[in-house]
Amino acid sequence: xxxxxxxxxxxxxxxxxxxxxxxxxxxxxxxxxxxxxxxxxxxxxxxxxxxxxxxxxxxxxxxxxxxxxxxxxxxxxxxxxxxxxxxxxxxxxxxxxxxxxxxxxxxxxxxxxxxx
Amino acid sequence: xxxxxxxxxxxxxxxxxxxxxxxxxxxxxxxxxxxxxxxxxxxxxxxxxxxxxxxxxxxxxxxxxxxxxxxxxxxxxxxxxxxxxxxxxxxxxxxxxxxxxxxxxxxxxx
Numbered sequence: 001x002x003x004x005x006x007x008x009x010x011x012x013x014x015x016x017x018x019x020x021x022x023x024x025x026x027x028x029x030x031x032x033x034x035x036x037x038x039x040x041x042x043x044x045x046x047x048x049x050x051x052x053x054x055x056x057x058x059x060x061x062x063x064x065x066x067x068x069x070x071x072x073x074x075x076x077x078x079x080x081x082x083x084x085x086x087x088x089x090x091x092x093x094x095x096x097x098x099x100x101x102x103x104x105x106x107x108x109x110x111x112x113x114x115x116x
Numbered sequence: 117x118x119x120x121x122x123x124x125x126x127x128x129x130x131x132x133x134x135x136x137x138x139x140x141x142x143x144x145x146x147x148x149x150x151x152x153x154x155x156x157x158x159x160x161x162x163x164x165x166x167x168x169x170x171x172x173x174x175x176x177x178x179x180x181x182x183x184x185x186x187x188x189x190x191x192x193x194x195x196x197x198x199x200x201x202x203x204x205x206x207x208x209x210x211x212x213x214x215x216x217x218x219x220x221x222x223x224x225x226x
Binding site for chain 2: 004033040041042043044045048056090092104105106107108109110
C-alpha cells in the first residue's frame with residue numbers, strides 16, 4: 001500500500017503547455033505539501049494545505065495553482081510551462097501536531113517534469 | 117539565502133566504519149530538526165529528528181547530535197552498511213514548513 005502516491009512519475013512536455021500532477025495520501029493526514037527539487041538538488045517548499053485550506057504559498061509564479069478537492073488529495077496544475085519549470089516535484093503529507101506545529105513529513109516518489 | 121547548509125556534497129565510507137554527516141543552520145530560532153534519507157527515484161523518507169531541548173537523540177545505528185551554540189547538527193551512522201548509501205537531507209522546521217539543506221550523498225563501500 002503506497003502511503004503517498006503521485007502521478008505521473010515522468011512528464012515530458014513542450015513549452016507553453018498546461019499540465020497537472022496528482023497526489024494522493026492514504027495516511028489520514030491533515031496537511032499536504034508540494035516541493036520542488038531543482039537542478040541543484042535543492043528541495044524547496046511551494047505550497048501546503050491543511051484540511052483543504054491553503055496554509056503556505058511561497059513565492060511561486062501564478063502559473064502554479066494547487067487544488068485540494070479533499071483532505072487526501074492535493075493536485076498541482078501548471079499553466080504555460082517554461083523551461084525553468086523542469087524539476088522533480090514531490091508531494092508530501094504530515095499529521096498536524098498537537099501543538100499546531102508540523103510533524104515529520106511523508107513524501108511521494110516524485111514527478112520528474114521535463115519541459116522542452 | 118540558504119538557512120540550512122550541508123557543505124559536503126558527498127562522503128565515502130567503508131562498510132563497518134562510522135559515517136558522520138554534518139549540517140549547519142543560520143537561524144537560532146530553529147527549534148526542531150530532522151534528517152531524511154533519499155534513494156534515487158524515490159521520495160525522501162524520515163530518519164530521525166531532534167528537538168532543541170536535547171543535544172542527542174539515538175535510534176539504533178543512527179544518532180543525531182545538536183550543538184545549539186555552534187548552530188550545528190550531525191548525523192552519525194555506526195556501523196555503516198552498503199544499504200545506507202543514499203542522499204541525506206538535513207531539515208529544520210520553521211513555523212509551518214520544513215527548510216531543507218542541499219543534501220550529502222553517502223556512499224558506503226565494502
